[in-house]
Amino acid sequence: MNKSHLPRVLFWRLLQALPVAAMSTLAIFGLIQLVPGDPAATIAGEYATAETIEAIRQTLGLDRPLWQQYGGWLWNAFHGDLSTSLLTGLPVMDEIARRLPSTLLIAGLALVISVLIGVPIGILAATRADGWVDRVVTGIASLGVAVPNFWLGMILVSIFALGFGWFPTTGARPISEDFWGALHHAALPALTLATGGIAEIARQLRSSLIEVLQSQYVRTLRAKGLPPALILWKHGLRNAALTLLTVIGLVFNHTLGATVATEAVFAIPGAGSMIVNAAINKDFPIVQGAVFVLVLMVIAMNLIIDLLYTMLDPRVKKA
Structure with a gap:
């Protein structure tokens, strides 16, 4: 693809x-409204009077019609203001950034x-198609897709954290303060999330490369x-690149969503655990704010993959 067309x-x-x-944003706001419970009643406490709860509802704007609440939130969201936490009173953007x-x-x-x-x-599986190596890889890949992340996380903690003591069991380190410490804490959770991605990439690349x-x-x-080596690396992988890009994009999106359960297992103070506690x-x-930010990240990843399509394959439409 001509680089001059890239901005367009x-x-x-x-x-x-x-x-x-x-x-x-409409889907996020609508689904939130279906969650049972009244935020004002939660803030007011168990023994609050009806008058106190109503006063809190008016203060928070929860007494307004839903379309007004949605319109106000949408307008503020696209201006970088995701409102404030009902419990802490801190800006949602600050909580997400942390x-x-x-x-x-x-x-x-x-x-x-x-x-x-x-x-x-x-x-490896594609170059040894229908052999014992291919069957072993395919079987392990199927197992990797089927194993639940939260169960695998607990197994890895039991073996490598509690058993051998190689990794911390819970928590996280800020990467800006301690780079290697942050990687050390993130290793087991990342490996837990990566098992499904490894299996999916291996399976899809194998099928595409064999074809x-x-x-x-x-x-x-x-x-x-x-x-044979030149055919594989220059021609085979190049033609399978679009499939690989697609799978990588899907794996990232799935991994981002699966962090909710993984952060709960490893007690990591991330965006996933924040969403669970807030709910x-x-x-x-x-x-609303955290899910919206995660949705924007998924859209951004899809946009990057789409742009790479147009750069790698001239058959893909440019606009």
């Missing part, structure tokens, strides 16, 4: 992403592990005498 493609992709972001780095570190490290292990395993290597195009290259305590601005 980026503009159109961003324009297409705006309605998706807007619809996500918790999100731990979640991103775990999700990012899990994605790196998934790619570094999943890609070689997928290549490419069995194509008429590759048979012609073999007939011309090209070395339990009816702190709906925190839930």
